[in-house]
Amino acid sequence: MADSGLVFLRDINVSLLTKRWWRFKNEKGKLWWNVIWSFHHSAKPLCYIPTKLSCAGPWRQIGKISPDLNSDGFVLNKLFRTNVKNGETNWFWLDMWVNDYPLCNRFPNLFSIEKSKWCVVADRLYMIDGVICRRWDWQRDPTSLPYFEEFRGLLSICKHVIIRPGKDKSIWCGDHSGEFSVRSLKGLLLEMSLSRPDNVFEWNNWLPKKVGFVAWRVVLNRLPTMEALAKRNILVSSLDCSICGKRMETVDHVFISCDFSQAVWCLISQ
Numbered sequence: 001m002a003d004s005g006l007v008f009l010r011d012i013n014v015s016l017l018t019k020r021w022w023r024f025k026n027e028k029g030k031l032w033w034n035v036i037w038s039f040h041h042s043a044k045p046l047c048y049i050p051t052k053l054s055c056a057g058p059w060r061q062i063g064k065i066s067p068d069l070n071s072d073g074f075v076l077n078k079l080f081r082t083n084v085k086n087g088e089t090n091w092f093w094l095d096m097w098v099n100d101y102p103l104c105n106r107f108p109n110l111f112s113i114e115k116s117k118w119c120v121v122a123d124r125l126y127m128i129d130g131v132i133c134r135r136w137d138w139q140r141d142p143t144s145l146p147y148f149e150e151f152r153g154l155l156s157i158c159k160h161v162i163i164r165p166g167k168d169k170s171i172w173c174g175d176h177s178g179e180f181s182v183r184s185l186k187g188l189l190l191e192m193s194l195s196r197p198d199n200v201f202e203w204n205n206w207l208p209k210k211v212g213f214v215a216w217r218v219v220l221n222r223l224p225t226m227e228a229l230a231k232r233n234i235l236v237s238s239l240d241c242s243i244c245g246k247r248m249e250t251v252d253h254v255f256i257s258c259d260f261s262q263a264v265w266c267l268i269s270q
């Protein structure tokens with residue numbers, strides 16, 4: 001097993017990168033989304049979000065977290081689902097929105113002859129007078145071998161789909177609220193025994209002692225954050241983060257979700 005200090009850092013990094021993934025799923029059309037799309041989308045998707053391994057930078061790390069976790073037996077993709085309504089943001093083949101697998105995994109032969117691998121549900125399915133209609137775009141005839149069986153399976157899944165007004169909604173299955181949180185992912189990683197057990201801290205000899213000491217206090221939640229001080233009845237002028245001022249200053253915020261720490265983690269992941 002990897003050194004627990006490193007595993008701890010990796011879990012924080014994975015959780016942070018996954019948060020970007022969640023945002024990508026939910027912020028289609030925003031400027032940053034368009035930039036990522038224009039740099040990273042390719043005709044042959046390697047991942048469930050557009051990632052070009054030839055492009056250096058933090059986004060490549062984000063694309064790699066899923067295969068990296070898969071090799072540890074943790075299937076990240078299964079934690080992202082979409083509740084499809086108008087079908088305008090949900091990838092038809094790549095997202096998990098019907099059954100427990102993306103259609104590209106269930107029907108790999110059909111996916112190989114799809115012309116537009118990044119098509120959304122609304123590109124392929126639409127309603128007329130309450131009846132679901134289909135609009136395919138194949139490179140070859142899907143009713144020929146070896147595609148026919150898969151095509152029949154796909155048709156039988158599609159006939160139960162209902163397209164209706166309203167935006168598609170991403171759901172994070174790692175928390176009952178359906179909203180992604182770094183905390184919930186860290187909890188899942190811990191459950192999957194990918195993390196070190198609670199309150200057992202192995203010192204990493206690579207680090208200066210004072211850095212290890214801070215990490216140890218982080219693990220135990222023993223840092224004098226505004227939240228911790230207030231809990232001990234120490235008078236503080238404000239509970240807000242002293243760096244960004246946007247959220248309550250908790251250990252998780254300071255080391256994970258604060259804009260400043262996110263920038264630091266991004267630099268580390270580069």
Ligand SMILES: [Zn+2]
Pocket residue numbers: 241242243244245246247253254257258259260
């Ligand atoms: Zn902050």
